[in-house]
Amino acid sequence: MTFRMPAEWDPHERTWMAWPGPNPTFTDAGELAGARAAWASVARAVRRFEPVTVVHGPGQGDSARELLGPDIDLVERELDDAWMRDIGPTFVKDAEGRLAAVDWVFNGWGGQDWARWEHDSKIARHVADLAGVPVLSSPLVNEGGAIHVDGEGTVLLTDTVQLGSGRNPDWSREQVEAEIHAKLGTSKAIWLPHGLAGDYGMYGTQGHVDIVAAFAGPGRVVVHSQQNPAHPDHARSQLYVDILRGQTDARGRALEVVEVPAPTVLRDEDGDWVDYSYINHYLCNGGVVLCGFDDPNDEIAAGIFRRLFPERTVTLVDARAIFAGGGGIHCITQQQPRATAR
Template sequence: MFRMPPEWAPHERTWMAWPGPNATFTGDDLAESRLAWASVARAVRRFEPVTMVVGRGQAAGARALLGPDIELVERDLDDAWMRDIGPTFVTDGTELAAVDWVFNGWGGQDWATWEHDSKIARHVADLADVPVHSSALVNEGGAIHVDGEGTVLLTDTVQLGAGRNPGWTREQVEAEIHARLGTEKAIWLPHGLTGDYGMFGTQGHVDIVAAFARPGVVLVHSQQDPAHPDYERSRVYADILRGQADARGRSLEVVEVPAPTVLKDEEGDWVDYSYINHYLCNGAVVLCAFDDPNDEVAAGIFGRLFPDRTVTPVDARTIFAGGGGIHCITQQQPKV
């Protein structure tokens, strides 16, 4: 049986996609985003190999920012969120395979294009030389989080959203998720963070809200300021998770991670800055940083939870301005 290993299991490498000119990245934003993506790639490369998929004709510019030790491959791209456009790798213990979800621009949003990105999962599977398991479910890698022992986190407004899977029931979604990931129990959260429903939001990805740290232990975003609408939302998430048992019957231990203190961006919109959107690679936690007093608080929490990993903060504000975080731009290939 194939299953998705947890993110803390050993990796063969990390896959990323290079920002190119599109609706998300224009003008100065594109240059700043490339610097931000390069910072994440170099941070991960200290601990494991990184392959960056770059748009046609963009390899030279990418190489100048990435350095010599990150592998580059050219493929047609629309956007740069490898967690969502890339495959979800699964293994049966001896062989690796790649789940190819249907990708439709985060629910067919009017600014998005996905002619090329909808094919990236298969390109990556081909480059990794692994077979493809095709799914009929519209889904993205940022919309799932597993504990490696049968439990998966999902959100109502993603898998059950009208823009992704109209007509699918909760039972049908769970059956497909379990068949592809080797999971047995789904824990549903009702929605994502408020800022994730803005123009470039995902409409509720779970990887900015909650993430397993190990079996039986789940991290959850905790907005501390009552002025922010996520103050109430984050309490809903914590209450739901505290009332759940995982697939093995363990009552979940919930670790609340305080949100950064900033509440709004320069345009006056609520931010969804979150430390939950971290990335675990071999020997490290690559942690979102925001030049915020709570950066140190979050680093301490992650340091205690992952004492054998190096906590590596990387400024994620530019990435969040584009609609995601560090987890959203990385995708692990497990070691078999």
């Protein structure tokens, strides 16, 4: 049976998230409180457009309910961390519109020494069970933030993730592509060599594509554009633009590349390069939930997304506390497409 991962702009049944709990990502009470407030802001923004289910750890339900409010569904399961894009399943549909869930191997973003994944490695199956859909197991170490599809046969990948030594050291490029295509129903992979510079720090993913580039419609891709030459991502983002402008999608269309200027801030409070990016947005039914940084470029980015998605409401949510933990809005959300057959 053939399955296909729908584009993110296709209709959703609901959005899945996970609730931050005490863990190595949020090392003190202040960081955890800030993360919870940010996660809750995203959940409430998404809930304006579609149902949201938040998975929380044992004993964390009261804190979740207090911040999330009464109209978001809560489910208790053992958790290690809170990045549902990566630990949750990738939902796919068969030719008749029935859902299934791909369960990639999750190993803490390449077995990083700070990460724990005893429980998170099982969340994809828990979510699939809660959604009432069958599981498609994959032997590939992969995460949801490491792929982006157009729903028409094309997938974006990065060398340092799927081919990285901490994930799939014995896999060839051809083997990775074959497994990705088999599970997602894609036929063409476009590879970028790496992710943003800041994504290789302590809590980084080692190059997730969903902070670099994302499809924004058939034949169209948005790309992070760091316009300040002082930042190491200036050269990186120009490389991504050049690569993508030279590519066609699975249907032979030349890609239209839309550059989205990065926020003006270059370093965080510790003096490290930031990987703040508007590319790490989330599309939900009738909405675009966009990372905000209290930055002059927030409204520029919002304007770009309003032009790209004129039928959707663009909502900016402050994502700085999320980025401090190693990701953005796309990283903490996972869409369940709407089934068209039962």
